[in-house]
C-alpha cells in the first residue's frame with residue numbers, strides 16, 4: 001500500500017503563512033535558502049516581515065535575537081548544519097542565555113539529505129541544542145504534526161530549536177490524533193507489550209514499519225514518537241520501562257548526545273536495568289548516496305530496528 | 316603570438332571538455348550544482364592546466380601550489396579537472412554522489428587525491444588559505460595559494476575576517492578569485508544582500524584588486540601573473556562570469572543553481588558543447 005506523503009518543510013512554510021495574521025508579531029529570517037526551507041511562502045505573503053539575510057547565518061541568529069527583544073516572535077531558518085554548528089555561540093549567548101523568543105527552525109537534518117554528502121548531513125544538531133540551558137528541542141515526524149508544532153512554537157515563549165528532514169514524509173497522523181498535542185508530551189501511535197521503540201523525526205516512520213515487521217514475527221512493539229526531546233517526557237519513558245521488556249531509541253542523528261543519550265540518562269538515573277539499544281549513526285561521518293541506501297548502510301532502517309529488537313528481547 | 320594563440324585554444328578546448336564532464340556527471344548523479352560549476356571552469360582550467368605548479372603523481376608534494384575550492388558546491392569542476400590531470404581515473408566521475416564511491420557531493424580532503432580542503436559549508440576557504448599561506452612564509456616555501464570564492468559566499472562574515480587577516484599578514488603568496496556571477500540561490504546578489512562596490516570593499520581591506528573577464532583564459536592568466544608579482548598585499552581577481560556559462564538555457568538561470576539536467580536537457584547541453592568543440596577546432 002502506498003502511503004500518503006507530504007513534506008514537513010512545506011508544512012512549516014504554509015503554517016507560517018497561515019498564522020501570520022493571528023500572530024502579527026511573527027517575523028521570519030532566512031539565509032539564502034528560502035526556497036528550500038519554504039520560508040518563501042511567508043515572505044510572499046508578508047514581505048515586510050521577512051528578512052533575507054544572505055549567506056550569513058551568524059548575523060541572522062543575533063539579528064533574530066534583537067528582533068525578539070522587542071517582542072517579536074522570530075523564526076530563523078536554514079539547513080540544520082548551518083542553523084546550529086555554525087552559529088552555536090550566537091545561539092548560546094543571544095538566544096539561550098538571553099531567553100530570547102527565537103525559533104530556530106532547521107530543515108535538511110539527518111543523513112537522508114542524501115547526495116550532498118556528509119558535509120551537509122547534520123547528525124549532531126540535537127546534541128548541540130539539547131545541551132543548551134533554556135532550549136526546547138523539537139523534531140516533528142510528519143507534515144500534520146509539523147503544522148501543529150509550528151503553531152505551538154509560535155504560541156509558547158522561549159528559545160526553541162526544531163529540525164525536519166529534506167524528503168517527503170509519510171503522513172502518520174490525522175488532525176484528531178494531534179488535537180491535544182503538547183510540547184514535551186510524547187505520542188504513542190502504536191501500543192505493544194514486548195518492546196518499546198522511542199523514535200523521533202524521520203525515524204518514527206521507520207519505527208512504524210518495524211512495528212509491522214515485528215508483529216509478523218509475533219512481537220508487539222509500543223511506538224513512541226518523542227517529538228520533543230527537551231523537555232523530555234520522562235514519565236512516558238518510565239511507563240515504558242514498567243510495561244515493556246526492552247527499549248530501543250531510533251533517531252537520524254549520532255547515537256551520542258541525541259534522543260538515545262537523553263533516554264539513557266533517564267534510565268540510568270532511575271537505576272533501570274531494562275535492555276536498551278540506540279539506533280542511530282554510530283559516531284562517524286557518512287557519505288553521499290540515496291536516502292534509503294544510506295539508512296540501510298548505516299543501519300537505521302526498519303530491518304535493522306527489527307534485528308535490534310529481537311536481539312534485545314533474547315537477553 | 317601565433318604560438319600563444321595555439322596554447323589558449325588548447326586551454327579553451329580543455330574548458331569545453333571539463334564542461335562536458337560536468338554535465339555528464341550531474342546528469343548521472345541526478346543532483347548537484349550546474350550553475351556555479353560552469354561559471355568557474357575557465358578560472359580553474361587556467362590555474363590547473365597552465366599557471367599552478369602541481370604534481371599529480373605526488374599530490375602531497377610539500378612544494379606544490381595549493382588550490383582551495385571555497386565554494387565547494389562547484390565540486391564537479393574540481394573533480395573533472397583532477398581526473399583529467401591524472402589524480403584519479405576519469406571513470407570515477409561517473410559515480411559522483413553515489414554510495415560506496417569516492418566522489419562526494421562536496422569536496423573532502425581525506426578521501427580524494429588532489430583535494431586540499433573539505434568544503435561545502437560556505438565561507439571557510441579563505442581562512443584556510445591564509446593558514447596555508449602563513450605556513451608557507453614560516454617554512455620559507457615558494458608555493459602559492461589560490462582560493463576560489465562565490466560572490467554570494469562573501470555574504471559570510473568569516474570571509475571578511477579572513478580578508479582582514481590576509482592583508483594584516485601581507486600574504487602576497489595568496490590570491491583569491493571571486494566568481495562574480497551575480498547570482499546566489501534566493502536571487503541576484505544585489506537583491507539578496509548587496510555586495511557592491513565589491514572592488515572598493517576589497518581595496519578598503521587592503522587588497523590588490525584585478526578585474527577580468529572570467530571566461531577569457533588569456534586575461535585570467537595575465538591577472539594570475541600580475542598577482543604573483545605583486546608584493547606585500549594579497550590579490551583578489553574578480554572574475555566577471557555568467558552562472559551556467561556554456562549551456563545556453565542554464566546561463567543566468569537561477570533554476571540551475573542546484574538542479575541537475577533531465578534527459579532532454581542533458582542531450583541538449585551535450586549537443587551545444589559538441590558544437591562549441593567543433594567551432595574551436597575549426598577556428599584559425
Ligand SMILES: Cc1ncc(C[n+]2csc(CCOP(=O)(O)OP(=O)(O)O)c2C)c(N)n1
Nearest residue numbers: 032351435436437465466467468498499500
Ligand atoms: C554556510 C552555508 N550556508 C548556506 C549554504 C547553502 N548554499 C549552497 S550554494 C549557496 C549559494 C552560493 O552562491 P554563490 O556563492 O554566489 O555561488 P555560485 O553562484 O558560484 O554558485 C548556498 C546558500 C552553504 N553551502 N553553506
Ligand SMILES: [Mg+2]
Nearest residue numbers: 466467498499
Ligand atoms: Mg554567485
